[in-house]
Amino acid sequence: MSAFLDHLPQFWQGLVVTLQLTAASFAGAAVVGLVITALRVSPVRVLRGIGTAYVETFQNLPLLVLLVLAVFGLPEIGVKAGLLETAIVVIALYEAAYLAEALRSGVNAVAAGQGEAARALGLTFSQSLRHVVLPQALRTVIQPIGNIFIALTMNTSLAAAVGVVELTATANRVNLLEAQPIPIFVGAGLAYALIAACAGFVTGRLERRLVMIR
Amino acid sequence: MIKVQGLNKWFGDQHVLRDIHLQVAQGEVVVVIGPSGSGKSTLCRCLNRLETAGSGDILIDGVPAPVEGRELAGLRADVGMVFQSFNLFQHKTVLENVMLAPMKVRGDARPEAERTARELLARVGIAEQADKMPAQLSGGQQQRAAIARALAMRPRVMLFDEPTSALDPEMVGEVLDVMTALAADGMTMVVVTHEMGFARRAADRVVFMDDGQIVESAEPNAFFDAPRTDRARDFLAKVLTH
Numbered sequence: 001m002s003a004f005l006d007h008l009p010q011f012w013q014g015l016v017v018t019l020q021l022t023a024a025s026f027a028g029a030a031v032v033g034l035v036i037t038a039l040r041v042s043p044v045r046v047l048r049g050i051g052t053a054y055v056e057t058f059q060n061l062p063l064l065v066l067l068v069l070a071v072f073g074l075p076e077i078g079v080k081a082g083l084l085e086t087a088i089v090v091i092a093l094y095e096a097a098y099l100a101e102a103l104r105s106g107v108n109a110v111a112a113g114q115g116e117a118a119r120a121l122g123l124t125f126s127q128s129l130r131h132v133v134l135p136q137a138l139r140t141v142i143q144p145i146g147n148i149f150i151a152l153t154m155n156t157s158l159a160a161a162v163g164v165v166e167l168t169a170t171a172n173r174v175n176l177l178e179a180q181p182i183p184i185f186v187g188a189g190l191a192y193a194l195i196a197a198c199a200g201f202v203t204g205r206l207e208r209r210l211v212m213i214r
Numbered sequence: 215m216i217k218v219q220g221l222n223k224w225f226g227d228q229h230v231l232r233d234i235h236l237q238v239a240q241g242e243v244v245v246v247i248g249p250s251g252s253g254k255s256t257l258c259r260c261l262n263r264l265e266t267a268g269s270g271d272i273l274i275d276g277v278p279a280p281v282e283g284r285e286l287a288g289l290r291a292d293v294g295m296v297f298q299s300f301n302l303f304q305h306k307t308v309l310e311n312v313m314l315a316p317m318k319v320r321g322d323a324r325p326e327a328e329r330t331a332r333e334l335l336a337r338v339g340i341a342e343q344a345d346k347m348p349a350q351l352s353g354g355q356q357q358r359a360a361i362a363r364a365l366a367m368r369p370r371v372m373l374f375d376e377p378t379s380a381l382d383p384e385m386v387g388e389v390l391d392v393m394t395a396l397a398a399d400g401m402t403m404v405v406v407t408h409e410m411g412f413a414r415r416a417a418d419r420v421v422f423m424d425d426g427q428i429v430e431s432a433e434p435n436a437f438f439d440a441p442r443t444d445r446a447r448d449f450l451a452k453v454l455t456h
Contacts, residue, residue: 111299111301113297113299113301114301114303114304116264116297116301117295117297117301117302117303117360118303118315119264119287119290120262120264120290120293120294120295120297120364121290121291121295121314121315121319121363121364121367122287122288122289122290122291122292122315122319122367123287123314123315123318123319124284124287127318127319131314131318132303132314135305136303136304136305139305212304212305212347
């Protein structure tokens with residue numbers, strides 16, 4: 001265990017980077033995911049097509065491939081961005097596809113009459129989505145969104161492969177010095193588990209607070 | 215007020231509305247009756263374009279009803295609609311249900327919207343339910359809330375699509391009372407219903423539909439006492455014997 005404890009400040013640094021990756025890419029994924037959901041349920045066929053193409057693209061490519069492509073490909077076409085920023089954007093775009101699918105299943109779970117009533121009152125399509133359909137859809141998919149958040153947290157470890165020194169990369173580095181993989185990776189794993197447990201706790205609370213009587 | 219000309223609609227191969235011509239004058243209460251599957255709900259939903267028409271024209275105050283976009287939203291703001299299944303917004307209180315559209319569509323300020331909403335809820339007799347969630351209300355109360363929500367937009371016409379069909383029998387009366395009062399106040403109304411008593415009492419004109427067509431259109435007493443067509447006679451014989 002001392003191999004882990006001796007390097008606590010380093011692990012703390014790595015954890016902070018992991019948390020940055022997680023928070024920033026989840027925020028980005030939420031925004032992009034909402035937009036994609038709106039596209040996918042839009043009455044305009046072209047917009048639905050764009051939404052579907054987005055989801056199919058990002059769900060059918062491994063995140064690691066996307067990360068490597070972005071980190072090595074973007075400088076080739078003249079886009080210069082920091083490693084951390086690149087990783088955040090790629091993870092956000094990737095997870096947005098999954099978030100959009102969860103949200104869309106929530107939208108489908110809202111009774112058709114709700115949107116009809118909103119439109120019958122003169123709300124535009126986007127107003128009825130924003131004020132009536134999405135708030136109800138969100139309530140039904142809190143749990144799946146929590147799961148996506150946890151999966152996203154775990155996926156941030158792939159950023160280690162393209163040189164972002166987050167928790168997993170830190171564990172790797174420390175292990176190269178200490179050669180004690182078990183305590184080091186158990187320690188890192190516990191830190192991930194702690195984040196996941198927090199996420200589970202928050203979604204449970206949210207679900208109970210926002211429960212909607214039908 | 216409303217003028218429907220040569221309206222046709224198909225669901226796949228099924229011809230559900232056949233060459234419908236209908237005029238509703240300002241302040242007129244038109245009750246549409248007919249067997250289920252006769253197209254009366256579809257006709258009602260075509261009037262605010264919740265259903266798209268196959269062919270034909272719908273004119274509101276002489277202006278063709280817009281087909282999409284903001285113009286259509288503008289039309290719907292002026293045409294109130296009450297559904298069979300109430301469709302109150304489940305995540306909002308009754309008061310918020312009534313306030314939403316006036317604030318978002320008309321741009322009313324919150325205090326003003328709330329004042330109007332409370333007045334309307336009092337008018338339909340559920341002022342004390344304002345802060346409850348829809349699911350906590352009885353069916354009759356929910357439908358009255360839905361009527362208040364539609365009225366909050368100060369509509370020029372109200373469409374009722376079988377407003378009492380989903381209600382327990384003892385709650386039908388309270389909703390029909392609100393509708394009768396509304397008709398007496400001079401609201402232009404198109405009501406699709408199976409309530410023959412309401413048709414007789416509140417309608418200026420009864421429109422009988424069967425198989426996607428308007429078969430008969432007459433003043434209520436004339437229609438109920440002496441229907442001109444066999445189909446109407448058959449229908450009335452079935453519904454009035456119970």
